[in-house]
Amino acid sequence: MTTRNRIYLIGFSGAGKSAVGRSTARLLGWRFEDADERIVERAGKPVERVFAEDGEPAFRELERATIAEFAREEHVVVSTGAGSVMHDQSLGGMLSSGLVVALEARPETVYRRLSHIAELDGAEAMTRPMLQSDDPLGRIESLKRERQWAYAHAHWTVHTDDLSIEQAALEVVRAWRRLGAPSAWEDDPDFAATVRLEQGAYPVFVGWDSLEDQLGRRLAQMGLSGRAFIVCDSNVVHPYGRAAQRSLHAAGIEMGLFTFPAGEASKNLATATVLYEWLAERRAERRDAIVAVGGGVVGDLAGYVAATFLRGIRVVQVPTSLTAMVDSSIGGKTGVDLPVAKNMVGAFHHPAMVLTDVSALRTLPERALREGWAEAVKHGLALEAGLVDLYEEHADALQSLDPELTTRAVAWNAAVKARMVSADEREMSGLRQLLNYGHTIGHGLEAAAGYDAYLHGEAVAIGMTGAARLGMLEGVTPPELVERQASLIARFGLPSAYMGVEPEAILEAMSRDKKTTAGQISWVLLDGVGSSRTHRGIAPERVASVVRELGA
Amino acid sequence: MTTRNRIYLIGFSGAGKSAVGRSTARLLGWRFEDADERIVERAGKPVERVFAEDGEPAFRELERATIAEFAREEHVVVSTGAGSVMHDQSLGGMLSSGLVVALEARPETVYRRLSHIAELDGAEAMTRPMLQSDDPLGRIESLKRERQWAYAHAHWTVHTDDLSIEQAALEVVRAWRRLGAPSAWEDDPDFAATVRLEQGAYPVFVGWDSLEDQLGRRLAQMGLSGRAFIVCDSNVVHPYGRAAQRSLHAAGIEMGLFTFPAGEASKNLATATVLYEWLAERRAERRDAIVAVGGGVVGDLAGYVAATFLRGIRVVQVPTSLTAMVDSSIGGKTGVDLPVAKNMVGAFHHPAMVLTDVSALRTLPERALREGWAEAVKHGLALEAGLVDLYEEHADALQSLDPELTTRAVAWNAAVKARMVSADEREMSGLRQLLNYGHTIGHGLEAAAGYDAYLHGEAVAIGMTGAARLGMLEGVTPPELVERQASLIARFGLPSAYMGVEPEAILEAMSRDKKTTAGQISWVLLDGVGSSRTHRGIAPERVASVVRELGA
Structure with missing residues (x-):
């Protein structure tokens, strides 16, 4: 559907088209229009006289022309006459130029509402034909x-x-918001994905060398009327924090810049308090926005403060690490x-928007770049077979940051993540949980090793290795897929075993994870390339033996 | 609508009744049932043979009996045959025993989906009649x-x-969740209000001497499967924190109790950090709940930590101050x-629930009790004329905490607040803003006076006095209503003027309020008893002169 800023309300008399239309217009800050009033204006006489003097075809033509007129206006809620929809051309005009919402009401409700209107002065003419029948409810029904x-x-x-x-x-x-809001951004050359939510939709743009060129302009397009507060850490303030500043400056947006010491150790309530x-x-006011420029720590912290x-004020995510680009900035x-x-x-x-400049990966430390591929590999294995092919074919070019291929891989990953988030915004349905492939053991390992020994992506790679073995033991994951995953993990230089951590400590940490419910762990296991499902009730002894074997 | 835990899906072939039904059942943790399969089971032969051998009336009777059978089952999503709805008795049976949701699809969508199904093995018989027509789309349409x-x-x-x-x-x-979820609680003797939200509904219970008697039982009814963590402050731990403990203990619920020093000074990130x-x-796990026992500070802090x-974990609000009972615990x-x-x-x-024991007001300090009436008076003046009558008639009995009248007043206030919150969950439409009557100057005064000189309710009473004068100057508020409000404020022992604060400091603080957008203040003004609207663009000089005159 390619609708623009137009809503048409259709429905039977008494369904509430005018009242609901006015209220809708107020909520959106749009104009409200009554189609019949516009017709009367065009005709220069009441509808009944058009019918009587010029005939129904003349009225239908007037109606069609009026709808065509609305189709050229913006930010308008149109309440239509109860009969408009019976005319194919009018209905077609509405369906192709805006969101058409039918207001429905049971005959009893219609009868009650029309009787109430009839008691008001001057409304008699409108309701008379239906209510003056011997069997008004039957007349309404038919x-x-x-x-x-x-x-x-x-x-x-x-x-x-x-x-x-x-x-x-x-x-x-x-x-x-769900169906009709225009996504003009989908024609943008850097468009990668749209995340669709209850409260609206937001775009993910993925480009190369795009930060300074695009940030300010896109914030202005987004309708930012207040200031922008850039948040970044000491690692990225040069050059990316500064590039963001220049971009906002060029767009005439007032701004501030907040920097904190880089590292996971800063991601705590103390740093949040300083930022507050x-x-x-x-x-800072509600119409201002936070712009998070950096990796996962910046995005998580700045996003939480914005929340x-x-x-709650708006936040724009500008990820500069691979993990943040393919995963944490979206969702x-x-x-x-x-x-x-x-x-x-x-x-x-x-x-409110994710703006990814893939060229920022050029300054990312090698180990951080490597860990980022773990989440990308995970997306492919658990959800998108095509990505696995891309990685296998171009592993070297991707790791050496070939601009075209890397941008394509990042954009594709963003689209996979956006699809999962749109389908399960708040992790209610279990669908989004598939993104946790490799994370059960991974989280346990990170916690047990003290968050210093292993980067998140490294722990996830080890966790995927464990999950694949568990899947094989459960008869879910084909052995050849376990092999294929192992080669891919190795080709991206990621670890598949841990060292220097007690397996019992990992198991203990797993039992403490916030996703554990009543001691039950939910496992994401592969059943094919790009295909996964959650499994519960796996024997703890089997899990323990897999975790022990993962030790190098 | 009095539906229970049953959902019926109706709609044309290809609308997705089975697939969506299965998915819905999974989301809710319910069973999925296919009505046609149940009919086949009952009949002991395929539907076509029932038609051929026993005739259509026999089939319709089987269908009606099957629906009647589902109407006695719980937690079930039923996908019905495409024709079920044409039989009045089957449709009536569904409408009266569950939520009936129609799945809609355009003829083109139906055609595409049915063609796709037809390609699958064994599904041919099902789709043949429609697709084998010369004009399948036309056949579907008709x-x-x-x-x-x-x-x-x-x-x-x-x-x-x-x-x-x-x-x-x-x-x-x-x-x-919005229309069908059973609100069994609405039959409860202590039921005061239901708050209806996007994510579900929750009850507000208002009773007298009800805390110890009801808390544990109601938590169990709510489906709490984890532990309860009681949060309260040093003022209320005796007797209310202890009463809550005894109530949970009696219900066999595992619990913990966290207490912090009473007072607004504790409502900060430092206390939150200790609680985290x-x-x-x-x-603590996601299935556990926080139980906030106390006044506004406890509710705000414990609620924020739960958020x-x-x-996000569940929180149950058990307000013990009047302000919290009539206002802050709900919303x-x-x-x-x-x-x-x-x-x-x-x-x-x-x-997840609000449980108010009005008898807790007996131990509330006099000044705190008095300030609580300010929000209650505000609800009446801005939104509910009947409350104003109640206050005028029974001001003395209410202030001396007559059990029956005070419980009635608190329950009524809770219902007003619940209504506003249900209509405008996240303050998006401006409707909920009407609850801010008296708060614009009130917040400014609190901020300027340093939050020590005036309690919130006292500041709101002074703010209402200012808003009424402003409304009169704007020609919106009738002078006799200004008088009536003044008497009511005086009868409840609330202040109508401030002392020892610079008016300029109040004006300055007002400009800094988080609801101020681009320097524009939105004012809630009365236009009648129990009737209010927001107004923008009021001349700053007029506001300044009103604020200055409010100084004693």
Whole structure:
């Protein structure tokens, strides 16, 4: 559907088209228009006189022309006459130029509402034909029955019987955000993915050498009316924090820059507190935005502060590490560590935009680059066979950061992540959990080793190796896939065994993970290339033996 | 609608009833049932043979009896045959015993999906009749057209054309949460209100001497499978923290108790950090819950920690101050203060339940009790005329805590607050903003006076006095209403003027409020008893003169 900033409400008399339309327009800050009023304006006489003097075809032509007129206007909610939908050309015009929402109401509801309107002065003419029948409910039913087929053509339907006007309008706005909101960005050359959420959609752009060139311009396009507060760490402030500043400056956006010492040790409530106070001193408002420029630590911390400052301000993610580009910048997970465990404090807070400049990988330390490929390999193995082919064919070019291939790989990974997040925004359905392939043992290993010995991606690579063996023992993962995964992990220089950690400590940490429920661990296992499922109830002894064997 | 734990999916062939039904059942942890399969089971022969050998009426009777059977089962998602809805008794049986959701798909979508199914082995018989026509799309259109009227009877409709199976299932779950989820609690003698949200609904219970008697039992009813962590402050631990403990103990719920020093000074990130670490040490899991027993500070702090620990665990609010009972415990606003301003860090996190024991007001200090009436008076003036009558008639009995009248007043206030929150969950539509009557000047006064001189309710009472004068100057608030408000404020012993604060400091703090956008203040003004609207663009000089006059 390629709709723009137009919503048409269709439905039977008494379904609430005018009241809900006005309320919807108010919620969106748009204009409200009544199609019949516009027709009267064009005709210079009341609808009844058009019918009587010029005939129905003349009225239908007027109606078609009026809809065509709305189709050229922007930011408008149009309430249509109850009969508009019976005319193919009018309905077609609406369906092709905006989001068409049918308001539905049961005949009893229609009858009750129309009786109520009839009691008001001056509304008699409108409701008389239906209510003055001997059997008004029967008359409503039969008229509505005729039109029901046309209402079914709508893009969305809202049943208004048990909703207030306000609630019905919120449902229309929600439908627009989910189905109709224009994604002009999908034509952009750097467009990689759209994340679709309850509250709206956001774009992921992936380009090469794009940060300084695009950041300011895209923030302006996003409708930023306030200031931008850049957050970065001491590793990326030169050159990327500065590049972001120059880009915002060129776009005329007022800004501030906050830098903290690089490293996971900074990702805590103390750093968050300093950032909160820095924002408060600058009197940051809800219309301002945080721009997180950096790797996972910056994204998580700045995202968490954005989630909680003033109960939530916008954040734009500008990932500069591979892990952040393919994974953590997309999906809204934000948080900080407690001394006892990572990411114990956090919130879901989706960015307003993700802007990835893949060329930033050129300055990433080699080990950090390598760990980033672990999450990319994971996306391929668990969810997207095509990615596995790409990695196998171009492992060397990708690791040496060939601009075209690396940009393609990052954009593809972003699309996989965006798809999973859109399907399961808050990890409710279990679908998003598939992204945790390799993470069960991985998290346990990180926690047991003290977060210093292994980078996250390294732990995930070891975790994938363990999960594949477990999958094989469970009869789920084919042995040849276990081999294929092992070669891929090796080709990207990632570890497949741990050293210097007690297996019992890993098992103990796994039992403490926040995803563990009542001691039950949910495992993501491969059943094919790019195909995975969750499994529960795997025997703890089997898990323990796999974890022990993973020790080098 | 009084539906229970049953969802019926209706719709045309190819709308996705089986696939979406299975996915919905998985999301809810319910069983999935196919009505046609059950019919075959009952009949002991295939549907076609029932038709051929016993005739259509026999089939319809089987269908009706099968639906009646489902109506006695719990936690079941039923996918119905495409024709079930054409039989009034079957449709009626579904509508009266569960949530009926119509899955909608355009004829082109139906054709595409059925062609795809036809390519699969063994599915030919099912799709042959429609696809083997000369004009399959036309055949689909005309068959669907006949049934459209029946589909319109559903409680909700989901258009599946542009959704994945998973997304469509999430829409069905959402409809169930909004419309169908049973609110058994509405029959409870202490039931005061239901707050209805995107993610589900929660109850507010208001009783007298109910804490120890009910807390544990209600937590068990709520389905708490984990532990309960009681959070309270040094003022309320005796007797209410202990009463909560005894109640949980009696219900066999494992628990912990965390106490911090009473007072606004504790509502900060430092206390939150201690609480996070306390929870982490106890290995709190996502299935555990926090029980906030206390006034606004406890509710805000414990609610904020619940919002952010493990990215969100459940919280149950047990308010013990009047302000918390009538206002802050309902609506999901949580947060902590920064040194520079109150509530600068926060999150929306709705409780799973609010349990109010009005008798706790007997131990509330007199000044705290008095300030609580300010928010209650505000609800009446801005939103509910009946409350104003109640206060005027029974001001003395209410202030001396007559059990019956005070419980009634608190329950009524909770219902007003719940209504506003349900209509505007995240303060997006401006409706919920009406709850801020008196708060614009009130917040400014609190900030300027340093949060020590005035309690929140006192500042709101002074703020309402200022807002009423401003409303009168703007020609919005009738002078007699200004008088009536003044008497009510005086009868409840609340202040109407401030002392010892510079008006300029108040004005300056108002400009810094988080609700200020681009320097524009949005004012809530009364236009009648229980009736208010927001106004923008009021002349700053007029505001300044009102604020100056409010000085005693």
